Amino acid sequence: MGRFLGSRLLFYIAAFMVAVTFNFVLPRMMPGDPFEIMFAAAQGKIQPEQMAVLKEQFGFVAGPWHVQYWDYIKGIFSGDLGPSLTYYPTPVTEIISGALPWTVFLAGTSTLICLFIGILLGIFSAYNRGGKFDSIVAPALAFIGAFPQMVSAMLILFGLGVILNWFPVGYGYNPDVDAGWTLEFFMSVAYHAALPLLTMIICGIGGWLFLMRNSMINTLGEDYITMGKAKGLSTRRVMINYAARNAALPVVTAVAMALSFVVAGALIIELIYNYPGLGNEMLGAVASRDYPLLQGLLLIIVVCVLTANFIADLAYFWLDPRLRK
Amino acid sequence: MNRIFLGFLSSLILLSPAAQAEERKKGGTVTGPVIANTLIENFNPFTQQAGANPSRGFIYEPMLFHNTLQNKVEYRLAESHKYSDDLKTVTFTLREGLKWSDGEPLTTADVVFSHEMAKKDAKIDVVSLWQGDKPKLTAVEAIDDRTVKFTLAAPDSSVHGVIAAHYIVPKHIWSKEENHAEFRNKKPVGSGPLTEIKNFKPQQVIVCRNPNYWEAGKPNVDCLKLKQFKGNDQVQVALIRGEIDWGSNFIPDVEKTFVAKDEENNHFWYPAGPTVGIFLNTKRKPMDNLAFRQAFSMALNRPEIVDLATYGYASENPHITGIGNFYAKWYDDEVNAKYDYLNKYSPEKAKALLDEAGYKDIDGDGKRENPDGSKAKIQIMVVNGWTDWMQTVQMVTEYLQEVGIDAQIRTMEIGQKIDKFKGADYDAGILWTDIGATPHTFYQNVLHTKGIGVSLQANHGIHSEEMDSLLDEFIQTADLDRQKEISAKLQAFFAENLMMIPVFSNPEWYQYSTKRFGGWPTAENPFVNPRFYDDGSRVLMINNLYQK
Numbered sequence: 067m068g069r070f071l072g073s074r075l076l077f078y079i080a081a082f083m084v085a086v087t088f089n090f091v092l093p094r095m096m097p098g099d100p101f102e103i104m105f106a107a108a109q110g111k112i113q114p115e116q117m118a119v120l121k122e123q124f125g126f127v128a129g130p131w132h133v134q135y136w137d138y139i140k141g142i143f144s145g146d147l148g149p150s151l152t153y154y155p156t157p158v159t160e161i162i163s164g165a166l167p168w169t170v171f172l173a174g175t176s177t178l179i180c181l182f183i184g185i186l187l188g189i190f191s192a193y194n195r196g197g198k199f200d201s202i203v204a205p206a207l208a209f210i211g212a213f214p215q216m217v218s219a220m221l222i223l224f225g226l227g228v229i230l231n232w233f234p235v236g237y238g239y240n241p242d243v244d245a246g247w248t249l250e251f252f253m254s255v256a257y258h259a260a261l262p263l264l265t266m267i268i269c270g271i272g273g274w275l276f277l278m279r280n281s282m283i284n285t286l287g288e289d290y291i292t293m294g295k296a297k298g299l300s301t302r303r304v305m306i307n308y309a310a311r312n313a314a315l316p317v318v319t320a321v322a323m324a325l326s327f328v329v330a331g332a333l334i335i336e337l338i339y340n341y342p343g344l345g346n347e348m349l350g351a352v353a354s355r356d357y358p359l360l361q362g363l364l365l366i367i368v369v370c371v372l373t374a375n376f377i378a379d380l381a382y383f384w385l386d387p388r389l390r391k
Numbered sequence: 392m393n394r395i396f397l398g399f400l401s402s403l404i405l406l407s408p409a410a411q412a413e414e415r416k417k418g419g420t421v422t423g424p425v426i427a428n429t430l431i432e433n434f435n436p437f438t439q440q441a442g443a444n445p446s447r448g449f450i451y452e453p454m455l456f457h458n459t460l461q462n463k464v465e466y467r468l469a470e471s472h473k474y475s476d477d478l479k480t481v482t483f484t485l486r487e488g489l490k491w492s493d494g495e496p497l498t499t500a501d502v503v504f505s506h507e508m509a510k511k512d513a514k515i516d517v518v519s520l521w522q523g524d525k526p527k528l529t530a531v532e533a534i535d536d537r538t539v540k541f542t543l544a545a546p547d548s549s550v551h552g553v554i555a556a557h558y559i560v561p562k563h564i565w566s567k568e569e570n571h572a573e574f575r576n577k578k579p580v581g582s583g584p585l586t587e588i589k590n591f592k593p594q595q596v597i598v599c600r601n602p603n604y605w606e607a608g609k610p611n612v613d614c615l616k617l618k619q620f621k622g623n624d625q626v627q628v629a630l631i632r633g634e635i636d637w638g639s640n641f642i643p644d645v646e647k648t649f650v651a652k653d654e655e656n657n658h659f660w661y662p663a664g665p666t667v668g669i670f671l672n673t674k675r676k677p678m679d680n681l682a683f684r685q686a687f688s689m690a691l692n693r694p695e696i697v698d699l700a701t702y703g704y705a706s707e708n709p710h711i712t713g714i715g716n717f718y719a720k721w722y723d724d725e726v727n728a729k730y731d732y733l734n735k736y737s738p739e740k741a742k743a744l745l746d747e748a749g750y751k752d753i754d755g756d757g758k759r760e761n762p763d764g765s766k767a768k769i770q771i772m773v774v775n776g777w778t779d780w781m782q783t784v785q786m787v788t789e790y791l792q793e794v795g796i797d798a799q800i801r802t803m804e805i806g807q808k809i810d811k812f813k814g815a816d817y818d819a820g821i822l823w824t825d826i827g828a829t830p831h832t833f834y835q836n837v838l839h840t841k842g843i844g845v846s847l848q849a850n851h852g853i854h855s856e857e858m859d860s861l862l863d864e865f866i867q868t869a870d871l872d873r874q875k876e877i878s879a880k881l882q883a884f885f886a887e888n889l890m891m892i893p894v895f896s897n898p899e900w901y902q903y904s905t906k907r908f909g910g911w912p913t914a915e916n917p918f919v920n921p922r923f924y925d926d927g928s929r930v931l932m933i934n935n936l937y938q939k
Contacts, residue, residue, distance in 0.1 A: 149573070152428075153429075153431045155438065155572065155573035228632075235625075235628055236594075236620070236621075237594045241595040242590075340619075340620065342593055
């Protein structure tokens with residue numbers, strides 16, 4: 067067991083270093099630099115001479131690459147990611163820590179709900195394959211899920227938000243309400259999360275259903291299922307303990323991937339609903355070539371992806387006894 | 392010559408609303424939009440977050456600013472300014488009894504301190520007064536509590552506006568800070584109409600009245616609430632839902648999507664902003680030929696471009712001299728009479744002109760060739776995604792094709808376009824121009840040889856020593872008549888050479904609702920250019936608003 071975990075850990079450390087290097091290089095390979103973008107965005111409101119001041123203010127991104135890279139690596143391990151360009155002099159860590167909880171809440175909640183409902187429906191659908199549910203509801207959910215998130219999000223926003231005016235169309239909560247452990251605040255958060263959550267659940271549920279269903283169907287053909295049934299065990303016991311547990315392995319991988327993309331995956335939703343999460347910040351950082359902020363955001367994603375995969379490794383270890391030998 | 396700019400004109404303008412002040416209710420919170428990903432708790436006026444930052448103008452008021460729409464100086468913290476005869480010093484006199492919002496007196500010591508900061512630290516010198524290759528100022532000195540004298544590096548009659556654009560911050564607070572560029576200033580002590588931050592959230596900030604504001608009874612409103620939005624479409628939704636009282640953003644088909652929802656209260660006013668035009672690189676064929684450039688200009692149907700590409704929101708420039716209605720007070724009738732024909736749509740004349748200059752279709756492909764027989768092909772650059780401009784360039788190429796010129800649109804990234812403009816690596820490209828207190832800003836950046844490689848608009852290949860010295864003279868004189876003379880010469884030089892084909896004046900986007908608040912600048916009462924993102928204008932605007 068130790069050797070398995072040790073080699074995995076080494077792999078993750080190597081992967082981490084490669085990924086953070088890419089995080090550094092990729093943004094800088096985009097054409098244009100932050101000053102020019104800022105200059106252009108001002109459309110004549112910044113005079114050419116003032117560019118010099120901008121460069122002075124943001125001198126830390128104008129240095130040679132190897133100096134910037136070294137600062138960046140030092141920053142990662144010391145937790146100081148430097149100031150953002152767009153929000154100078156606000157530190158990147160402050161912007162990220164303000165946005166991260168919203169994304170984790172939004173994407174985490176929606177993933178868990180999708181997962182729970184999707185897997186249950188998948189199990190049910192596979193066990194009664196060919197039945198009414200399996201041939202009508204499941205394809206319908208897959209159909210809805212096949213819509214690009216952007217389209218569903220805009221349709222829902224326009225219908226329930228703009229036309230019917232039932233739900234707010236922006237923000238994580240009503241800014242007139244003070245944040246705190248009050249019922250009013252939680253109600254406001256829930257009210258504002260309603261449309262983004264609805265969109266993400268509608269879009270996501272079909273995928274889980276099919277993943278679980280297909281994995282289940284393979285398992286249901288195994289001899290031990292027939293044996294379980296022959297022993298006269300209850301349907302529920304066969305379905306959950308015999309079939310579902312063994313069908314779960316591929317799903318675990320998918321869950322790990324899904325959780326790791328929780329931080330990055332809500333980008334479009336956050337954008338459309340003006341939700342104060344990381345995706346929202348990421349798009350702004352790309353558009354303005356805010357290298358420090360972009361690096362910080364990508365770092366969070368790298369950490370999440372690797373951590374989730376590591377947890378998936380551990381889960382395999384627990385679910386699949388063959389690995390324990 | 393000694394020129395004193397008196398503030399009485401500006402007070403006249405302010406008096407007319409003030410006369411009705413008794414009827415005006417006090418109080419209320421007016422709400423406006425900010426385009427940002429998130430608001431940041433930073434009220435340092437020297438950081439680059441102008442639009443998202445209430446510190447400029449609202450919290451820290453300028454000493455004065457130039458009201459471009461009225462073409463006059465609006466005195467704010469200062470009551471007058473005066474250049475010495477040789478234009479080597481300029482003296483500002485502050486109003487009497489100015490106070491910071493915490494009750495401490497605001498004196499010239501604060502002015503000197505704020506400029507000394509910029510002198511020491513280039514990061515604070517946001518308007519490039521003290522630092523760089525050519526600093527504009529060499530010294531600042533307080534004569535007494537209300538009088539402060541700036542010594543200029545070279546004679547310059549236009550520097551007062553730039554000096555005033557450097558914000559004055561309280562010495563008794565800021566002198567305690569070590570790193571001024573990174574000071575977040577979360578509890579600002581300011582001089583403007585709104586200084587008290589009441590509620591800060593990443594999605595909205597509420598800033599309320601300054602208890603010690605110098606202008607009696609102002610502002611009428613108690614507070615200003617700025618709400619965060621991602622982009623124009625979200626501002627549009629908020630306007631329609633009545634969540635905000637004004638907008639400063641592009642809204643497609645504004646009559647239908649906004650005004651029609653509440654015709655009594657929803658209005659818009661899009662006064663002319665800076666000129667947008669197609670710059671031509673005269674170092675390349677066929678743009679090197681004046682006749683070709685003139686034909687280019689006459690081939691364009693500008694009213695149709697304004698109508699279709701900008702939904703009719705841009706303003707046509709009545710003249711070909713480069714400056715639009717933003718600078719209407721500087722138009723010169725004689726110059727315009729001579730060159731106005733170039734501004735009119737006349738494809739027949741354009742064709743005749745091209746024929747005459749030897750641009751003929753030799754190989755029979757329907758496109759004209761250069762007189763020497765080589766292909767005459769031009770690509771017009773535009774930034775990908777700037778939809779109204781892409782549409783503009785698309786239409787321009789179609790008009791050019793109608794007169795037989797092989798023109799194509801070329802889309803690219805903004806960074807790339809900037810490099811190409813600066814390095815003269817282009818045939819043609821659509822670009823904005825700069826605006827300032829006088830047309831000098833426009834011509835300086837287009838015509839002065841100093842701008843080559845620095846200004847985006849300068850590297851087109853046509854310059855003259857005479858224009859350089861006229862441009863230099865313009866800012867070295869304080870004589871308005873002489874400035875008008877120079878401006879006429881600059882206009883004539885521009886129209887004569889056409890290194891840029893003016894297409895229209897970009898609109899200043901501005902929508903407002905009179906449902907809850909009145910006192911907006913309107914087309915009928917244009918007391919200030921409705922630029923809510925702009926530092927001086929926004930002070931006049933907020934001070935004039937009142938709850939209904």
